[in-house]
Amino acid sequence: MSTQTPILAADKLSVRYGSFLALSDVTLSIKPNTIHSVIGPNGAGKTTLFHALTGRVRASSGRITLDGRDITHVSDDKRVPLGIARSFQVTSLFQNLNVRENLRLAAQGRTPLQALAPWRGVNPRDNALAVADEVMERLELTHVSDRAAGELSHGQQRRLEVGMAVAAKPRLILLDEPTSGMGIDDVEAMKALIRDLGRDHTVLFIEHNMSIVMNISDTVTVMRAGRVLVEGPPAVVRDDPEVRRAYLGNMITGDIA
Amino acid sequence: MIYLFQLVNGIGLGMLYFLLAVGLSIIFGLLHFVNFAHGAFYLLGAYFVYDMTERGLNFWAALLMAPFIVAGLAALTESVLLRRIYHLPHTFHILVTVGLALMVQELVIILWGPVGGNVSTPSALSGVLMLGDFIYPQYRLFVIGLTLVLAIGLWWLLEGTRLGAVVRAGSESTDMVSLLGIDILRVNTAVFALGAGLAGLAGALAAPIRGVEPFMGVEALGIAFVVVVIGGMGSYTGALIAGLLVGIVQSIMTTLWPEGARLMIYLGMGLVILTMPRGLLGRA
Amino acid sequence: MNRASLHFLLAALIAIALPLFMRSGTLASEVLIFAMAAAACNLLLGYTGLLSFGQGIFFGLGSYAAGLTLLHTSLPLALALVLSAITGAVVATGVGWLSIRRQGVYFVMLTLAFSQFFYFLAYTFKDITGGDNGLLNIPRPAIGPFSLGDSWTYYGFVAVLFLLLFAALQRVASSTFGRTLLAVRDNEERARAIGFPVRDFKITAFAISGAVTGLAGALHALLIGVAPLSNIEYHMSESILIMTIIGGTGNLFASVLGAGFYVIVSDLLSSIWPRWLLLLGGLLIVVALFMQKGLWGLLERLVEALPMGRKSSTKSSIEAPIQPESQGRGI
Numbered sequence: 001m002s003t004q005t006p007i008l009a010a011d012k013l014s015v016r017y018g019s020f021l022a023l024s025d026v027t028l029s030i031k032p033n034t035i036h037s038v039i040g041p042n043g044a045g046k047t048t049l050f051h052a053l054t055g056r057v058r059a060s061s062g063r064i065t066l067d068g069r070d071i072t073h074v075s076d077d078k079r080v081p082l083g084i085a086r087s088f089q090v091t092s093l094f095q096n097l098n099v100r101e102n103l104r105l106a107a108q109g110r111t112p113l114q115a116l117a118p119w120r121g122v123n124p125r126d127n128a129l130a131v132a133d134e135v136m137e138r139l140e141l142t143h144v145s146d147r148a149a150g151e152l153s154h155g156q157q158r159r160l161e162v163g164m165a166v167a168a169k170p171r172l173i174l175l176d177e178p179t180s181g182m183g184i185d186d187v188e189a190m191k192a193l194i195r196d197l198g199r200d201h202t203v204l205f206i207e208h209n210m211s212i213v214m215n216i217s218d219t220v221t222v223m224r225a226g227r228v229l230v231e232g233p234p235a236v237v238r239d240d241p242e243v244r245r246a247y248l249g250n251m252i253t254g255d256i257a
Numbered sequence: 258m259i260y261l262f263q264l265v266n267g268i269g270l271g272m273l274y275f276l277l278a279v280g281l282s283i284i285f286g287l288l289h290f291v292n293f294a295h296g297a298f299y300l301l302g303a304y305f306v307y308d309m310t311e312r313g314l315n316f317w318a319a320l321l322m323a324p325f326i327v328a329g330l331a332a333l334t335e336s337v338l339l340r341r342i343y344h345l346p347h348t349f350h351i352l353v354t355v356g357l358a359l360m361v362q363e364l365v366i367i368l369w370g371p372v373g374g375n376v377s378t379p380s381a382l383s384g385v386l387m388l389g390d391f392i393y394p395q396y397r398l399f400v401i402g403l404t405l406v407l408a409i410g411l412w413w414l415l416e417g418t419r420l421g422a423v424v425r426a427g428s429e430s431t432d433m434v435s436l437l438g439i440d441i442l443r444v445n446t447a448v449f450a451l452g453a454g455l456a457g458l459a460g461a462l463a464a465p466i467r468g469v470e471p472f473m474g475v476e477a478l479g480i481a482f483v484v485v486v487i488g489g490m491g492s493y494t495g496a497l498i499a500g501l502l503v504g505i506v507q508s509i510m511t512t513l514w515p516e517g518a519r520l521m522i523y524l525g526m527g528l529v530i531l532t533m534p535r536g537l538l539g540r541a
Numbered sequence: 542m543n544r545a546s547l548h549f550l551l552a553a554l555i556a557i558a559l560p561l562f563m564r565s566g567t568l569a570s571e572v573l574i575f576a577m578a579a580a581a582c583n584l585l586l587g588y589t590g591l592l593s594f595g596q597g598i599f600f601g602l603g604s605y606a607a608g609l610t611l612l613h614t615s616l617p618l619a620l621a622l623v624l625s626a627i628t629g630a631v632v633a634t635g636v637g638w639l640s641i642r643r644q645g646v647y648f649v650m651l652t653l654a655f656s657q658f659f660y661f662l663a664y665t666f667k668d669i670t671g672g673d674n675g676l677l678n679i680p681r682p683a684i685g686p687f688s689l690g691d692s693w694t695y696y697g698f699v700a701v702l703f704l705l706l707f708a709a710l711q712r713v714a715s716s717t718f719g720r721t722l723l724a725v726r727d728n729e730e731r732a733r734a735i736g737f738p739v740r741d742f743k744i745t746a747f748a749i750s751g752a753v754t755g756l757a758g759a760l761h762a763l764l765i766g767v768a769p770l771s772n773i774e775y776h777m778s779e780s781i782l783i784m785t786i787i788g789g790t791g792n793l794f795a796s797v798l799g800a801g802f803y804v805i806v807s808d809l810l811s812s813i814w815p816r817w818l819l820l821l822g823g824l825l826i827v828v829a830l831f832m833q834k835g836l837w838g839l840l841e842r843l844v845e846a847l848p849m850g851r852k853s854s855t856k857s858s859i860e861a862p863i864q865p866e867s868q869g870r871g872i
Contacts (some may be wrong), residue, residue, distance in 0.1 A: 056734070080736030092734070094727040105724050108717065109736030115717040116745060122717050168735060263698055291646040344830060347646055349829040352786055356825030363819035421800040435550065475775055479657040516665045523658030527639060530651065534642040534776060 005068060006082070007032040007172055007202050008053065008080045009079075013062035015052050021110070022048040024226040025062070030172065035198040037213045038206045040223035047089060049223070050061045050176050053204075054086045055079045066172075080109050085168035086236055087161045089176040089206070095150030099160060101151050103250035106167035131167055155186035162193065166201075173197060175205035179212065191216065214238060258390050263508045269397045269466075271504020273402035275461045277477055278484035278496040279411065286491045287424050287448045290343065293354035294334075295348050295456050296478030297361035302364055302457030303464040303473060307376050316379035320539050327457025332450040340445065357475060365471045366531035400462050406498065407449075415493055424448055456481075481509030483526045489536030498537060545711050548794035552576075552707050555797060556700040566692030567764060571704040572804045573696075574760045579784040579796035580710050581753035587790030588714060588780075590726030595636050595652035596781040598659040599629040599751040601773020603758025605663070608768035618682045618689075620703075621720040622759050629755020630748045632659075637747025641740060650817045656778045663773045675769035679762055689763075699760055706753055710793055713749060722746055754781075783821070789830055789835025798836045 006029035015023040023045045030036050038046050041126045051057035053064060055076035064072045066082055074082070074257045085106075094102050107128035108115050122129070144152060147161060158178065164175050177236045178194065179187045187209060194246040198202050207213050213220060213234070220237040230240045237243055279297050302323050309319035334357065342353055349384065382396040407485075415421035423444050460477070467473070484503055488495030503522050510518035559569040578600055585591040606625035610616055616624075640651040663670045670676055681689050688693045713719050725732045725739055733739050762768040771777065780803065788799020810817035831837060 038700060053744060054734070055819065075738075077733050077736050080734075085736075086734060088731075088734070092731045094724050094731065096727050097724065101724075105721065105737075106735045108721070109732075112721075112737045115721045115737070116744065118713040118716050118718040119751060120716050120718070121712075122715075122720065137560060164547070164731070257859050269825060285646070291649065312758040338826070345829065347649070348586070348786065348790075349833065350827050351592065351649065352783075352829040355783070356829070359818050359822030359825070363822065367816050367819070438783060479654060479775070482654050484658075486643075486647065486650055491868045498852040510643070517661075518657065520665050523654060526654055527658065530639055530642060 004031055006030055006065075007067060009054065009065045009205070010049075011063040011065070013049075013052055013064065014060045015048050015057055016060040021224065022226055023052060023068065023141075026223075026226070026228055028203055028221060028228065028231075030202060031219070032202050033198075034218040035194065035203045035205070036219045036221065037212075037217040038204065038221045038223060039208070039213055040229070043225075044223040044227040046223055047176055048226075050086060050174055050206065052202075054084060054174060061122050066222075077109075077112065080168055080170075082202055083171040085165040085170035085172075085176065086174040087176060087178060087179055091157045091161050093149040093157060093160060093164070096148055098146050098148055099136065099152070100129075100132050100145045102160060103135050103163055103167045104128045106164040107131035107135075107169070110168050131169065135163045135167045138166070155182055158182055158186070159188070161192070162190075166197065170201065172202045172204065175203065179209050186210070210216075216253045237242065259512055260509065261391060263512050264505060265393060265401070266397065266511075267422075267505030268501060269401045269504070270508055271501035272401060273463055273500075274480055274484050274504050275408065275497050275500030276404060276455045276459040276462075278460075278488065278500055279480040280452035281481045282452075282485055282491055282493070282496050283415070283424055284449055284452035285485075288343065288348050288445055290339070290504065291347065291354070292449075292452070293351055293478065294357040294361065295354075295453070295481055296474035296476070297358040298327050298331060298453040298456040298474075298475030299460035299463075299477040300365060300471070301330070301361060302460030303376075303469045304369060304460075306459070306461040306464045307368065307374055307469045308513075310376055311374070316376075316465075323461040324458035327460075328349060328450040328454030329455075331453030332446050333447040334444045336442075339449065340442065343446070358478070362471055362474060369471075370470060373468060373473075375468045376464040378465045396465060400466070403462070409453075412493060420444070420447070421475030480522070483522055485536075487526055487529045487536055489538040492536075492538040495536060496537035520530045544792075545715060548792060549704075549708060549711060551794055552797055552824035553704060555776050555801065559700075560693065560696065566696045568804065568808055569695045570692070570699045570764050571761070572801045573699050574757050574764065575781070575784060575800035575804055576797040577703055577706050577757040577760075578754050578781045579671045579749040579788060579800040580707065580793045581757070581795055582723075582781050582785040583788075583790055584710060584714065584745055584750050584753075586785055587795075588719060588722045588726060588862075589743060590729075590783070591641070591743060591746070592649050593640075593652045593747075593750070594649055594775075594782065595633075595640070595656045596750070596772055597777030597779075598636060598656050598756050598777065599633050599776055600761070600781065601659065601663065601768075601770075602632055602759035602764035603629045603755030604768035604772045605670055605676060606755065607759030608679040608762050609669070611682065611763075612676070618684050618763075622756055625759035626752040626756040627835075629758070630752035633747045633751020633754070634649070634744055635793060637744045637751075640742075641743050653775070653778070656775055660770075660773050660775065663770060670768070670770070673770055676762070677767055677769075679766050679768060681763050681766065683765070691859040695764065699764075701826070702760065706756070707793065707797070710749075710753065714793060718742070718745070783825065785834055787824075789837030791834060791837055792810075795835055795837035798840070802836060803849045 009029040011027055013023060013026045014021065026049060030171065039050065040046055048057065052059050055074060059072055059075055063070060066084065071079060082120065094105065125212060137161070141156065141160060141163065144156060149157065152160065162175060162178050165175065175194065179190050182190060191212045194203060194205060194212070217234055218233065220234050221231045222243050230237055230243050277299060281292060284292050287324060305323035305326055306319045309322065310316055339352070342349055378396045382399050384395050386393045386395055386398060415424060480503065482501045484496060486500030487502065506525060507518050507522055510521045556573060559572060565568045578596060580686055582593065582596050585593050603625040606622045606628040610621040610624050636652065636655050640648055640655065643651055664672055682693065683689060684698060687694065689698055721732070721742055725742055729739055759773060761772065784799040784803040785796050785804060788797070789795035807817065810820060828835065
């Protein structure tokens with residue numbers, strides 16, 4: 001184990017929906033400036049884990065710390081200024097607003113109280129606008145800047161979905177199945193993007209595409225039935241007999257770069 | 258003794274509120290449709306009884322027929338108009354049903370005048386029941402008895418029959434109902450008619466107690482919303498408990514502070530929202 | 542010229558044109574007063590996605606606040622108006638804070654139940670509000686050197702306030718705040734996920750809406766010299782909402798159209814036939830079925846049909862922040 005303080009840590013985190021235990025004593029630690037992936041079969045509790053880490057769902061028990069600070073009871077919107085941002089598995093954009101405005105809002109979310117002043121206009125030299133333009137550039141969305149998000153192609157929507165998280169300038173970025181529903185070409189671009197994001201962010205992502213997971217992750221956490229099964233570098237996880245038996249089988253096709 | 262009297266009064270009132278609210282609740286449960294015209298069906302139920310008894314028809318016949326006529330009108334409204342707007346956002350459901358309620362209210366004024374009137378208690382039940390010191394009008398006891406029977410019948414309908422299963426499934430997923438091979442259009446009409454018919458029955462039963470006037474529909478709508486908010490939307494038991502609670506509080510307050518009785522109901526609702534945003538038995 | 546300035550110009554044109562076409566200064570004032578109330582309602586419905594059945598509360602309390610101030614104190618008119626705006630804002634904050642604890646139709650039902658609560662409150666405390674009779678004999682003092690006794694002079698005063706408030710609401714709608722409201726309306730969950738405390742935004746929108754509506758209520762009480770119980774009734778909430786939806790929820794000027802249409806048509810019809818609400822009910826159904834963008838949408842279609850206007854109208858329909866398909870989401 002590294003001696004480095006984790007950027008985000010979960011300690012015996014549990015989430016209960018009624019009588020259903022969706023997440024059970026999950027202990028996880030994300031090292032700064034790494035790419036960390038979470039894999040597991042459907043219903044393993046991956047998205048619930050994300051919901052709990054971002055504060056969308058309240059933890060039933062356990063503790064979440066960000067840089068050692070307890071944030072278990074901090075609400076979801078208040079975690080954004082602390083440096084956590086996420087994307088969703090099911091695209092969740094402001095469909096009627098244009099791409100630039102979507103990203104401007106996401107950038108503004110870092111300092112939301114500024115937007116609470118009803119008399120303050122949007123300054124053309126606004127920092128949030130600059131961030132929006134920069135993110136559009138990085139995600140190759142500049143040419144559709146004025147289109148409503150709802151009118152974009154699926155691949156573009158998925159990229160914008162990730163862009164919404166990037167625009168918050170987080171230190172930790174959580175991506176929930178960023179490639180879901182994408183065509184092959186788009187998947188390659190997304191893989192490059194995640195790797196690129198890993199250079200200036202800590203990335204935690206859920207993914208079913210093993211090629212991406214095994215190629216770009218520093219650490220892989222395997223979940224099953226709401227619990228952590230195994231955690232380690234891709235090579236170790238891939239060769240773990242229990243993982244092979246429980247989940248991966250012979251599904252690993254990705255080569256390790 | 259006055260409190261016992263008001264308590265029993267409150268139970269009667271509460272059972273009428275239950276009928277109103279459960280009608281609203283099942284319509285919403287299946288159709289996801291807030292029926293702002295619900296009060297109008299209550300209004301019609303009361304006025305039909307008023308009209309028929311004024312024309313010399315036997316009260317019992319009127320009481321029997323009124324809810325069915327209301328249900329028939331509701332079925333017609335549903336199949337001609339409402340089913341065309343289910344796919345629209347809530348704003349338009351509200352707009353259409355508010356429009357319907359306005360039209361019904363104005364039609365009532367055109368047909369029966371703006372003043373309203375009284376419906377005399379049927380002669381068989383015009384007497385009082387005396388148990389020692391406790392004296393109580395027979396008609397109100399009849400209302401309590403009848404609504405109790407109906408409440409049990411409704412419970413059976415919703416929990417023990419195919420229709421009930423569809424209503425409960427429908428609130429989960431309309432696709433599933435279609436998969437079951439059930440003609441959802443007819444079920445929608447039937448459920449809307451049932452809910453509206455219950456409101457009509459509540460109005461018909463209330464007519465001899467409180468008289469009729471054209472604005473009783475709006476008032477009933479407000480009460481039905483309060484009951485549903487307190488009890489939790491989509492909950493049969495919630496509607497029953499909240500209906501009784503509201504009825505009893507209103508009744509007892511009538512003795513303590515007559516002018517503030519209605520005020521207290523809404524205050525109570527505010528308190529429930531503060532402490533239990535989902536209502537007493539609400540799901541989501 | 543951008544869209545906001547165009548709309549402001551249109552609003553100003555209406556304020557100038559009303560005296561030319563209408564014989565009653567009272568009716569003309571009513572148009573602008575309800576235009577303010579409808580625009581305030583639109584800030585909630587069109588921009589935030591909150592269908593509030595409680596606008597009558599703020600309108601009625603604004604009437605009472607101004608009436609009581611002018612009847613029982615010697616405070617100047619301007620202060621009475623400010624007080625009624627504050628009353629509207631404070632009560633709207635409370636009602637909003639409680640109502641947004643529930644979403645969707647439950648929210649709508651709560652606002653309706655609150656409007657009943659305040660109605661019974663006003664009805665019960667007759668000593669203060671005058672109950673059924675209303676608060677009578679409210680004076681209309683001069684403002685500075687200007688006497689407002691004449692109905693057209695008062696109209697001028699209302700018109701100035703209307704334009705000021707309209708511009709202020711436009712400013713709010715185009716601010717970062719207003720743009721965040723549009724985001725909340727579009728996708729509340731995402732707005733929260735990117736860091737916006739959605740509740741605070743909704744409550745602030747309520748407060749602003751309540752302040753404007755309260756002020757409109759005060760102007761109405763001054764107009765007729767009475768703060769009637771009907772100003773706080775369910776039907777007031779209903780009317781304000783109907784004006785807003787008939788006008789269209791896409792922009793603030795649409796509410797001016799809606800209010801003008803409602804006030805003028807109801808005046809015409811009610812003098813011909815007292816049961817005109819029957820027709821209004823029918824009209825609501827027609828609007829829901831065939832005219833979902835309201836009068837504004839109709840106007841846009843008309844302008845589009847003219848070969849000359851095509852260019853400007855396509856532009857405005859793209860810029861319009863709201864598409865009706867998304868309307869159900871927020872409320």
